[in-house]
Amino acid sequence: QQPVQSPQAVILxxxxxxxxxxxxxxxxxxVHWYRQKHGEAPVFLMILLKGGEQKGHEKISASFNEKKQxxxxxxTASQLSYSGTYFCGTEYRGNTDxxxxxxxxxxxxxx
Amino acid sequence: DGGITxxxxxxxxxxxxxxxxxxxxxxxxxxxxxxRQDPGQGLRLIYYSQIVNDFQKGDIAEGYSVxxxxxxxxxxxxxxxxxxxxxxxxxxxxxxxxGTGELFFGEGSRLTVL
Numbered sequence: 001q002q003p004v005q006s007p008q009a010v011i012l013x014x015x016x017x018x019x020x021x022x023x024x025x026x027x028x029x030x031v032h033w034y035r036q037k038h039g040e041a042p043v044f045l046m047i048l049l050k051g052g053e054q055k056g057h058e059k060i061s062a063s064f065n066e067k068k069q070x071x072x073x074x075x076t077a078s079q080l081s082y083s084g085t086y087f088c089g090t091e092y093r094g095n096t097d098x099x100x101x102x103x104x105x106x107x108x109x110x111x
Numbered sequence: 112d113g114g115i116t117x118x119x120x121x122x123x124x125x126x127x128x129x130x131x132x133x134x135x136x137x138x139x140x141x142x143x144x145x146x147r148q149d150p151g152q153g154l155r156l157i158y159y160s161q162i163v164n165d166f167q168k169g170d171i172a173e174g175y176s177v178x179x180x181x182x183x184x185x186x187x188x189x190x191x192x193x194x195x196x197x198x199x200x201x202x203x204x205x206x207x208x209x210g211t212g213e214l215f216f217g218e219g220s221r222l223t224v225l
Contacts, residue, residue, distance in 0.1 A: 001170060002153065032214070041201065041216035042154070087153060089214070097161055098144070098169065099214060103153040 001026070003090045005102040012078045012109045020105045022088030023070040029096050031064050031071040032089035035082075036104075042087060045073075075107070083109045113138045117202050117217035124189075124196075124224055132187045132220045134202035141207060143185035144214065147171060148199040157200075160185055189222060197224045 003024045010018050022031060030049045034042040048064035048071060060082075064071045075082055085106045089099040115136045124130045136143065142161050146154040156169030160179040174193025179185055185204075189196045199221050203214040 002155075005153075034214075041218050042214075044213045044215075047213065089154075097142070098156060098159050098167075100156060100170070101146070101154040103151065 001100060003088055003100065003102040005086075005088060005105050007105060008103070009106045010108070012082075012107065014080060014109055014111055015077050016109075018075045018078060018107065020073040020075075020086050020088075020107075021070060022072070022090070022102055023068075024090050024092075026069070027093040028064075028066060028069050028071075029091040029093045031062075032091075032099060033062055033071075033073050034087045034089060034101075035084045036087065037084040045086075078107075078109045080109050080111065083107055115202055115204055115215055115217035117200075117220050120218065120220060122220060122222045124222065126224055127191045129188055129190050130196075130222065132189070132200055132202075132222070134185045134187065134217060136183050136185075136204045136215075138204055138206075138215060139182070140204035140215070141182070142205045143179070144203045144205075145169075145175075145177065145185070145187045146201045146203065148201060148219075154201065157187065196222055198222060 003022050006021045032047050033045040036042040059076045062073045085104045087104050088102045118133045144159040145157040155171050157175050158177040160166035176188045201219045202217045205212045205214050
């Protein structure tokens, strides 16, 4: 039931771009994105509610393709502060009272 | 400041002992959640509650119990029936129960079974 994230890990130099994908086998109502730094609580980035919707947060944006049941997180011109583990969380149609998280993508940005 | 407080931050217990993790929020949120985090497995939902005196099982509820006697409190008990309880436990809350809004997380409790 967990959504599948890919890749599992990404290593970047500052200024490089990355894409993190999240896909589900079940029909989605919404997709959430969170970032967790080591030893800290996850922090909310954004929610995508509609098919094809895109949102932005600093230089981080995301898309949600409802038909394909997937979402992608785009990190452009990465900064050192972007390092952490990114999780997508999904709400399924007909069961929107809980959030199911993916296994996470670990992102490391080096100078 | 409003937020979610989890305690204790670190906890050690012997096999066969029950332990209760505390979660308190002063955000006036209706919904509260417990997640377990293990390396490589992400966050897995244990229990959630949308309203006082009501809660539902998540994906991995076996060996755990909860209560929701007050809106601001959602303690989790890890019982001796939980086969592999060593993990990082995160409590979260959201404004509404009718569809999940943004989740606000506590700092977590790390449980180690000796």
